Amino acid sequence: MSNKKILILPGDYIGPEIAAEAVKLLEALKAEGEKIEWRFGHLGGAAYDAEGHPYPPSTQQAARAADAILMGAVGGPKYDALPRAVRPEQGILGIRKDLGLFANLRPALAYAELSAASSFKPEVIAGLDILILRELTGDIYFGQPRGRRTNAQGHEEGYDTMHYSAPEIERIARVAFEAARKRSRRLCSVDKENVLETSRLWREVMIRVGKDYPDVALTHLYVDNAAMQLVKNPKQFDVIVTGNLFGDILSDEASMLAGSIGMLPSASLDANNKGLYEPIHGSAPDIAGQNKANPLAMILSVGMMFRYTFDRADIAERIDAAVRAVLRAGHRTADIAQPGEKIIGTREMGDAVVDAFRRLRQ
Ligand SMILES: NC(=O)c1ccc[n+]([C@@H]2O[C@H](COP(=O)([O-])OP(=O)(O)OC[C@H]3O[C@@H](n4cnc5c(N)ncnc54)[C@H](O)[C@@H]3O)[C@@H](O)[C@H]2O)c1
Numbered sequence: 384m385s386n387k388k389i390l391i392l393p394g395d396y397i398g399p400e401i402a403a404e405a406v407k408l409l410e411a412l413k414a415e416g417e418k419i420e421w422r423f424g425h426l427g428g429a430a431y432d433a434e435g436h437p438y439p440p441s442t443q444q445a446a447r448a449a450d451a452i453l454m455g456a457v458g459g460p461k462y463d464a465l466p467r468a469v470r471p472e473q474g475i476l477g478i479r480k481d482l483g484l485f486a487n488l489r490p491a492l493a494y495a496e497l498s499a500a501s502s503f504k505p506e507v508i509a510g511l512d513i514l515i516l517r518e519l520t521g522d523i524y525f526g527q528p529r530g531r532r533t534n535a536q537g538h539e540e541g542y543d544t545m546h547y548s549a550p551e552i553e554r555i556a557r558v559a560f561e562a563a564r565k566r567s568r569r570l571c572s573v574d575k576e577n578v579l580e581t582s583r584l585w586r587e588v589m590i591r592v593g594k595d596y597p598d599v600a601l602t603h604l605y606v607d608n609a610a611m612q613l614v615k616n617p618k619q620f621d622v623i624v625t626g627n628l629f630g631d632i633l634s635d636e637a638s639m640l641a642g643s644i645g646m647l648p649s650a651s652l653d654a655n656n657k658g659l660y661e662p663i664h665g666s667a668p669d670i671a672g673q674n675k676a677n678p679l680a681m682i683l684s685v686g687m688m689f690r691y692t693f694d695r696a697d698i699a700e701r702i703d704a705a706v707r708a709v710l711r712a713g714h715r716t717a718d719i720a721q722p723g724e725k726i727i728g729t730r731e732m733g734d735a736v737v738d739a740f741r742r743l744r745q
């Protein structure tokens with residue numbers, strides 16, 4: 384059997400720092416005999432610097448040839464003044480669209496060990512385990528036309544277009560119902576059906592697809608109410624399915640249930656489970672270059688890669704267990720530390736996870 388090919392796109396600011404910790408874990412796996420190999424590529428600002436485009440042809444080719452992609456994070460102040468077409472963020476949007484990665488899985492778990500790091504009362508989040516499924520290649524993120532114009536009053540105006548086609552909604556709906564089937568069979572679809580035509584169609588299609596899944600209880604919430612319910616009583620949810628923009632916002636909100644945005648991994652999958660794996664957070668320019676970033680979201684993203692693309696739940700579970708073990712042992716980066724707790728850096732946290740991971744080998 385040939386090696387699984389992983390493309391690593393470290394990106395910008397803390398991206399390379401957290402990607403280095405993921406590589407340590409891959410090295411440990413390779414040393415155990417796992418048939419994996421990896422190479423590095425450019426995405427985002429790093430790609431703009433090296434090749435003049437945030438998603439250059441060399442990365443496109445490597446991404447198409449890879450079995451899975453691991454990405455750090457892109458963007459940051461160095462690139463904020465660039466024209467939108469070459470901003471780093473267009474790199475990540477471009478690769479998602481190019482590879483058809485329409486299904487974005489963003490699980491949010493409340494680790495008991497971190498309950499003190501959360502801004503929520505322990506009883507609100509204890510045992511929380513929800514999955515946000517975000518549609519990733521449609522919506523206002525990609526809608527045309529968009530641009531600037533002068534309106535009838537002579538004022539400058541910016542405009543974007545929100546749209547979803549029925550097939551786009553149907554395919555994410557099916558992923559969501561299947562995911563709910565493997566969990567507690569509860570699916571909440573989040574939209575803005577009281578205002579937006581896009582959302583009216585979204586809801587109609589969800590209900591239509593739901594007829595094929597009579598064993599899954601489908602509910603609907605408006606996104607404003609969902610945002611409120613998520614902090615009021617997050618455990619009422621199991622799987623949430625929503626569009627690109629609402630999912631972006633709700634998943635950052637959900638990250639605080641887990642204690643820190645540095646804890647949330649994600650998988651972005653195509654119809655065949657080829658995937659791009661990345662933390663949900665950004666490039667954190669405020670802490671870059673200081674060995675402060677929490678690498679756990681990135682490390683957990685490696686776990687998701689083994690679960691979804693490589694079909695190796697055993698390795699995914701061992702990575703999850705290693706993360707729990709280091710948290711239990713009291714290892715804390717600054718974002719998850721309580722006053723008085725000893726703080727370790729990005730590299731030390733990565734080393735601790737790799738140690739725990741090795742020890743967990745049966
Ligand atoms: N997928 C991506 O690559 C991605 C995602 C979101 C934002 N961005 C980009 O990142 C840049 C910064 O965006 P932002 O500041 O709005 O969001 P951000 O997620 O980078 O940072 C928000 C806050 O969370 C903290 N944080 C984030 N990740 C952390 C980690 N691993 N450990 C500890 N603390 C962490 C940061 O220090 C900051 O205070 C922007 O250019 C944005 O476009 C990229």
Ligand SMILES: CC(C)[C@H](C(=O)O)[C@@H](O)C(=O)O
Pocket residue numbers: 458472475476631663665
């Ligand atoms: C950087 C940005 C384009 C991206 C998004 O909005 O999808 C990010 O916020 C994310 O959540 O992955």
Ligand SMILES: [Mg+2]
Pocket residue numbers: 631632635663
């Ligand atoms: Mg986001």
